[in-house]
Amino acid sequence: MQDTLLIEILTEELPPKSLKNLSYVFSQSVFSALEQENLLTIESKATAYATPRRLAVSITAVLDAQSGRKIERKGPSVTSAFDVFGKPTPALLGFAHSCKTNINSLEKRLNNKGVLHYIYEIEESGKKLGSVLIVILQHLLHKLPVAKVMRWGTGTAQFVRPAHVFFMLHGDRVLNESEALLGLYSNSAETFGHRFLSKDRIVIPHADEYAKTLYEKGHVIASFEERKKLIWSKLLKSSESENGKIFQDEALLDEVTALVEYPEVYVGKFNQKFLDIPQECLILTMKQHQKYFPIMNLDGRLLPCFLIVSNIRTDSPTNIILGNERVLWARLADAQFFFDQDRKRTLASRVEDLNKVVYHGKLGTQRERVDRICAIARVIGARLGDDILSSQAGEAATLSKADLLTDMVREFPELQGIMGCYYAKHDGVSDNIALAIEDHYKPRFSGDVLPRNAVAICVALADKLEMLVGMFGVEQIPTGDKDPFALRRHALGIIRILIQKNLDISLKDLVILTQESMPPNIKGDWMLVVDFLLDRARSYFLDQGHDPRIIESVLSPFGKSNSLDVLADIIPAATVFFRTDEGLALANANKRIKNILKKLNQEIIIGASPKTFEKRPDESLFESNAEALLWDCLQEVGNKSLNFKSEKNFSEALKILALLAPFIQDFFEQVLVNVNDPKIRENRIILLQFVRIYMNQVADLSLMAT
Structure with missing residues (x-):
């Protein structure tokens, strides 16, 4: 008999940032394990369910037991089964003993090479679904992608969060096994609904009715994807009601989906005076700390309102909105204070204080690093432009790390560079140099925009090259999946800038001019750094869809000593x-x-x-x-x-x-x-x-x- 299988584990609130992946791995692992145990059919399909307090999976067309099967064991060949006196050899006797039978019960059969062997056949009855499934789950939970596990109560069970309910339901039949999972037994198909909107236990009558029952009786939307779509549609509708728009942030949307079971979206407001603060600060505060969605006008400027994704749906949301507004106002007031305090000192006055900040034990302070970046940026500016570009690149590089000492960046490290740009403009620094302070970190990630002007390009290259050559010089070279200083990302940033900005300078020249600004004991082998950069260039061109042999035919002879923008034209x-x-x-x-x-x-x-x-x-x-x-x-x-x-x-x-x-x-x-x-x-x-x-x-x- 086949029917739908349902497994649910009810826990305390699960980690929201990993819930989506956790649910996917859980459902796919259960499906694969059942498939290997021959308990699925062609019609079997898995559906993952995940809410803040539960992991569940539903699989259709699951058999209630394995089919019986014949197992054939092959013994010694007939020629080696008896000695010269016609007596059974130890090999034959041992084989019969292991099969728990006598020699006369063994059969003789030719193998695929035409050799006659002794054979023993046994029929093994199939195991029931429940007994197989509980073993699968016991092994599977230890392999889930969980950073840290917890223990609770007096038991020895360990899981990402304390578990309270566990059941396995096949059709309308509870799979009641004698073995426990996380200290829990599958005795009944009972669970709990929404933490606040549902109080009583909920009985799941049939595995096919899981999502429907939870929604109607428990105020829970069990499907992660359904909740996500519902939240997004409500966010769009609410932003339009405020004559604004929101930009889809997949990571934030996944996180709030993992925080709510019965979502509702409400609009909150904040004082318009806070719009004097750089909007990047406000947006980061809303998204990172409070999980709110900022609303922008059609020109991309922030409006004094935000969207709250709440886990409670009510006709009187006033208290919910006011509570969230008070929390946000307090945070925005802190940001206002940091912004005002930071502007009392110029960036230039903070540069010397970088002597108090250690960059790396073998590479000195941030001030020493800034001096190196400045020297490298000046040389690159002179190579790519003229004395004016060289001078501006040096000035921007000198100020590039000063905002690390501001209160705003200490509170929001993600704003380094961005706040430096705002503070530089406040100090009367030219726009070219101010933008370079912001852009020299770019590209920050794969697909990020590149530096916007020539000064920023020089400083961005200098910053990344100093990092690469310095870390290679102290033997902090990436190995395998270990790359604590994100050198691969820095290298790919260099490659993208050189190619997409059409810069006529070779990797060899860049690395050597960088080495000339490093301390004598830090220089290392320039070839190692160039080869590392060329590996990233290969990855870049592969991502563009080019044939790896053609990439190699161009990069192998010319990659070190020719500009990459030229090689990028040769490959097509x-x-x-x-x-x-x-x-x-x-x-x-x-x-x-x-x-x-x-x-x-x-x-x-x-x-x-x-x-x-x-x-x-x-x-x-x-x-x-x-x-x-x-x-x-x-x-x-x-x-x-x-x-x-x-x-x-x-x-x-x-x-x-x-x-x-x-x-x-x-x-x-x-x-x-x-x-x-x-x-x-x-x-x-x-x-x-x-x-x-x-x-x-x-x-x-x-x-x-x-």
Whole structure:
């Protein structure tokens, strides 16, 4: 018989930020375990339920017991079952003993290799659903993604929160097992509804009626997704009633969904005088501390009202609204005080106080770090612009960390940089530099916006490079999933800025100029940092959907010493080229040349310029017409390709190389490289080196060979 299965664990309030994931893992784990135990059917589907006080899962078409099955045990081969005297060997006797039978009860059967073996078959009856399920749950709860577990009462049970009710219901039948889960027994399908709106125990008559019964009798919307949709629709409706709009914050929406069982949305107000405070402070206060949704006008400015997602639905919400308003007003008054106090001192006057703040035990204070960032930003400014940009970058870098000492940033660390911008403008600093103070942290996360002006770009690069080179210098290198200083995020930020802002500067140059501003004992190996950055560049291009082989063919030879914005243009051009027959033919020819040179123990030159390569083929040593024709064509086509490359016309630079294909093919068919005459052999090796150098000016074609 099959029917719907329902499992519920009723607890104290579960962690709201992890409830959604906890529910998903719980439901999927139960489903997978039952599937492995052959208790599900093709029609079986899982539905997860999660409220602040319960985890539940409903699975349709679950069997009430496993089907019986035949188990076949294979013993020793017949040839090894008896000794030369015809007596059973220990192997046969041991097999019969383990099967709890005698030798005469064993069967003989050929295996898939045609070898005759002793076999014993037994029929195992299927286990009942309840006995299997309780064991599954006992093992499963210990594997849920829970940061910390709790113990309660005098028992030994441990779970994310104390549990009060547990039951398993198959159709209308309670699965009453002798074993407990978290110290609780599945004796009856009784649960509790809303903490305030429902007092009595609620009986679930059938597993299919769980959500309906909880809603009608317990004032609980059991489905996380249904509550989330309902809350969002109510938020939109309430914001429109205030002639405003709200921006969807998925993390906050998930969190408030995990805090309420029977949601209602109310509108609160605050004094308009608080709008003088930077709206980022107000929004952060509402979202982070109070879980409110701020309302914006059509221009994106904050309105003096907010939305409360309450767990109580009532016709008289006045007390709820007033209570929330009082709490928010107190917090906004604190923010007003911090803002007023902070503006009594300029940012510049706080810079020296950074000497009292330790940045890292081996890297000194924040003041010393600021000096390094300033020096790096000045050099980058001079490389990317002029003396004016260099000077402005240095000024912005000097002030960039001063807001860390303000009361507002101490209270709201997320506002570092943002408050620095406001305070800098209050101090009369130019907008360019003020914006750079805010933007030098960007991008803060994947998909975040980039710095908005040239000064901000210089300081942002300097800040991230100083962090990378410094941490690598003190051997704080990310390993596996450990990255305490978020160096991968900083590296990806550098990559995005260089590419998306079209900056003409290489990773090698950036790292080396950064090292020059570091203490002598902190410099380390610049190659390690560049390789780390190149790994992030590979990830960036992979996320753009490019072929990993093409990415490698460009980054491997040119990633260190060429600007990434140029390489970002080469990769799409190389993608198109290698999709053509000519492109693949050249790639295969290139790989063949590479293999020939390797066999002759020759250096494989990558990324060199033909103009700087010292040796040139001696035309007087050409014995075959194929050699001369290849050399003539190579110089003409190769130089044209170089010209296209200098014009950043990478598609044509690659496409014109296709003219070399027939000449290379003739060379392979008519010329033997490894001849006895050392002069001729050396001359042909030099010719092949030139072919590779010319062909690989845009990408290492050999890496695309089939």
